[in-house]
Amino acid sequence: MGFLTLLEVAAMPMLQVLLISTLGAFMATKYLNLLNPDSRRYLNKLVFDVFGPSLMFASLVKTVDLQDIFTWWFMPINVGLIFFIGGLLGWIVVKILKPEPYLEGLIIATCSAGNIGNLILVVVPAICNEEGSPFRDRNSCNAVALSYASFSMAIGGFYIWTYTYHLVRSSAIRYKAIQDAEEALKKPNKDLDANSESHLLNVDYEDEAKPIDEVSSGKAGDERSSSWGKVTGILYQIEEELMAPPTIAALVGFIFGCVPWLKNLLVGKTAPLRLIQDSIKLLGEGAIPCSTLIVGANLIQGLRSAKLRPLLIVGVIVVRYMILPVIGMGVVKVAGDLGFLSPDPLYRYVLMLQFTLPPAMSVGTMTQLFDVGKEECSVLYIWTYLVAAFSLTMWSTVFMWVLS
Known part of the structure; x- marks a missing residue:
């Protein structure tokens, strides 16, 4: 397969994203005014509550199979490594470049959450259909590629709506808490008989008037209640995130996919509930x-x-298109040498390609949902998807050369 052909295959999904984004930008202008802030908020709510969960459920029910899970057991680990390593590199970028506090979660999320599945679903079958493809014959390659891509999309969506959702949500909560604290400090003291030090002095005098044992026991009680409050707060936050519509859809879809009689109710030409x-x-x-x-x-x-x-x-681009692909080649090479992977070169190519993809579009849905960093997310996506066409082409060529 020639370089120009590969460039065309890799560029098509990116150009689609850029064209639809351009249409969205035009729809938000004053000439059409179809996607004003309120419309975007309502549309995003539909994506979060209806469209996204439907995509997760339909993908998992169709692609998840116990036999495939035993055969492709390394793929969920591979995707987990992408999120972990990408998140660690994103954290390093945040610590070095020190962005605004509300952008920290966005930077880490875009470094860790790739568009796994959606682009693979387009790129890999397209490569299989090209003349001179190094992977099997055209028909068998296309069928297996669709299975790999669908399973990748299901696994990637599960990580995105658990790990990444928690990351963006926690970052938004911290930032809004900082904002509220700053607003509280800016409020003037309305007590006419008090100055800025009166409250602190009163607290000190009250503490000095109490017996030492009473003060120490009170502080110990406060520490215990504070610790228990943190634990219950974390548990409540985990419960709330697990009850998010995409997460529930992923869990239910995984169950339906793994249980044969439930899957047969929905999937197949003879399924009664197809x-x-x-x-x-x-x-x-x-x-x-x-x-x-x-x-x-x-x-x-x-x-x-x-x-x-x-x-x-630049930091996000370097992480996603320079560091992660090199790490991906190393991970797949080591896993293959240890006997963890099937000898199928197409399977190994998909595993490597998962390290090379641009940020997941779902991160934009999350920033819109929590109203933090959504404008910056859009600018970041435009640049990363522009670079992705050339990056995917280069790394796809390298991966096929390594696996041939």
């Missing part, structure tokens, strides 16, 4: 274009008000 599966799949197909439109609409405001330094964009 109409339900087809309807859910149809709803899920709206998740990606709607998310892309929202990213493009946010770009209009982001170009005016985004506080995203060029070095932060």
Whole structure:
């Protein structure tokens, strides 16, 4: 397969994202005013509550199989390594470049969460269909590639709506707590008989008037209650995140996919409830274009008000397109040498390609949902997807050369 052909295959999904983003940006202008802030918020809520969960459920029910899980058991580990290593590298970028506090979660999320599945679903079968493909014959390659890509999308979505969702949500909560504290400090003292030190002096005098044992026991009780409050707060936060619609859809879809008689109710030409599966799949197909439109609409405001330094964009690009692919080749090579992988070169190619993809579009949905960093997210996506066409081409060529 020639370089120009490979460039065309890799560039097509990126150009689709850029075209739909451009359409979203135009729809947000004053000429059409179809995606104003309120419209984007409502559309994003639909993606989060309806379209995204439908995509997760339909993908998992169709692709998850116990036999495949035993055969492809390394793929969930591979994707987990991408999120872990990418998150660690993103944290290093944050510590070195020190962005605004509300951007920390966004930078780490875009470094760790790749567009796993959606782009593989386009790129890998397209490579299989090209003349001169190094992977099997065209028909068998295309069928297996679709299975690998669908399973990748299901696993990637599960990590995104658990790990990445927790990351973006926690970052938004911390930032809003800092904002609230700063606003509270700015409020003037309304007590006419008190100055700025009166409250502190009263607290000190009250503590001095108490017996030492009473003060120490009170502090110990406060520490215990504070520790228990932190534990219950963490447990409540975990419970709330597990009850998010995409997470519930992922868990239910995984159960339906793994239990044969449940799967047979929904999947297959003779399935009695296949109409339900087809309807859910149809709803899920709206998740990606709607998310892309929202990213493009946010770009209009982001170009005016985004506080995203060029070095932060460069940092994310370096992590996603230079460091992670090299690590991916090493991980797959070591796992293959240890006998953890099947000898199928297409399977190993998919594992390597998962380390090379641009940020997941779902991160944009999360920033819109929590109203933190959505403009910066749009600007970051435009640049990363522009670079991705050339990066995917280069690394795909390298991967196929290594595996041939």
